[in-house]
Structure formats: structure tokens, C-alpha cells
Amino acid sequence: MKMFDTVTQKLRDSRKIVFVTGAGISQESGIPTFRGKDGHWRKHDPMKLASIDAFYDDPKLVWEWYEDRRKNILAAKPNEGHFAISEMEKFKDVVVLTQNIDGLHQRSGSTNVLELHGSIIRIKCTVCNFSDNITENFESLPPKCECGNMLRPDVVWFGEALPQDVWKNAMKEASTCDIMIIAGTSLVVSPANTLPVYAKQNGATLIEVNPEKTVMSNDMDLSIQATSANALLRIISILKNE
Incomplete structure (x- = not known):
């Protein structure tokens, strides 16, 4: 599929990938x-x-x-989407900025996770x-x-501010990545929905992975309409077989 070839080429040329994840990737684990x-x-x-x-x-x-x-x-157990993200650490500098509070990224082996909404x-x-x-x-x-x-x-409950140290680090990571992959979130919650703006200001490529179109889809460089488990597993398998 041409879309995945394009994504893989961009990943191959990148140095640092930041993932922004939300409830969709956890839903695939039954949450x-x-x-x-x-x-x-x-x-x-x-x-x-x-x-x-x-x-x-x-x-x-x-x-x-x-x-x-x-x-x-x-x-619940981490799914193939979580494991694909942690596997990418073998190839690239990877940071996960997650809106999820379930710890599944850490349990799948990701070592650089910022929990925007706590645990x-x-x-x-x-x-x-x-x-x-x-x-x-x-x-x-x-x-x-x-x-x-x-x-x-x-x-972090509705109406509360994000932990300022976590948010400061999240903005820094978003502002220094080559690629931002937004997986399993429609990014309707502020201020997490501003993270792609910081990435774009750095010239990063924005890639969305979501089964449905979102309010952010038109602002993406690439939009893959698939589940995180399916799309990310395919991407990591291509990278591993290069």
C-alpha cells in the first residue's frame, strides 16, 4: 500500500518520533x-x-x-499497537506523550513515557x-x-490543569521531533490538542492513525484510517524487514 511506503520512508529518514496516544489504543486492549x-x-x-x-x-x-x-x-494487557511503539525504540529515538492513565505503554516496554493526565x-x-x-x-x-x-x-480531572513539569517536557519533546504520530485520539481535549502545533512549527511530519476521520485529519500530512494495532504493527514490520 502506497500510504505505508510513504510513512515508512519518512520514518526511515527521521531521527526522533513522538507518539501522542489516547483512548483508542487502550480500547483495543478492552478498556x-x-x-x-x-x-x-x-x-x-x-x-x-x-x-x-x-x-x-x-x-x-x-x-x-x-x-x-x-x-x-x-x-488488561498491552496490545500490538503498544508493542509496536516500544519496538520502535530499537530503531529510533521514541517519546510517548499519552492522555491515557492505564500504564499500558510502560508495561509494553516503552521507556520514555509522559503521562499527561496522570496515572x-x-x-x-x-x-x-x-x-x-x-x-x-x-x-x-x-x-x-x-x-x-x-x-x-x-x-487530572476535567477542569484541572495538567502537571506543569509534565506539560513543559511534553511541549519540549513535541517541538524537537521529526515525526509526530497521533494514534487513537481525536485530540478534542485541551491542551493536548496543541501538541501537533508545536511539532509543525519544528517542521515535523504529522501522521494520524485512527479508524475514523477526526477534526484534526485535514491538518495532517498523512492520515491512516486503521486501528493503532493494525497500522503500527504494519509499520514496525516494514522497518524490521528493511
């Missing part, structure tokens, strides 16, 4: 998306549960939802500076910090 048809939980709208207001209105309900999600995520397997205190990975089930919800205040999932 539901917020906006998808299965994006409802006990008749609650996850778009409303994932907010600081919802947390303080009903912290137990929000924690129950996140515990359900965490169990599903820990039971579901980390917790932090609502008051003090405590943060840590979740290593066991909580006896009661919401869990309490040693300082006596509530703990919360270490994720």
Missing part, C-alpha cells in the same frame, strides 16, 4: 472509552464523575468508580504533598492519608 457506547457506569456519566466537584460531592462514589476502572485496567495506579493527598503507587486494596473508601485528609487518584 472502555469515556465517550464510547460502553462509557457508562451504574447509570452515571463518567464525564461528570471525573471532576473535582463530583469528588467532593460524593468521594465514595468516585472512588468506587476508580477502583472498578483500576481492576479492569490491571487485568490510575497512583494516589495523592488532597492536602499534603504525599503521593505513591497503589500497592494494595483499600480497607474503606475514600482512603485516608497519614495526615488525616482524603486521598484521591493521581489523575
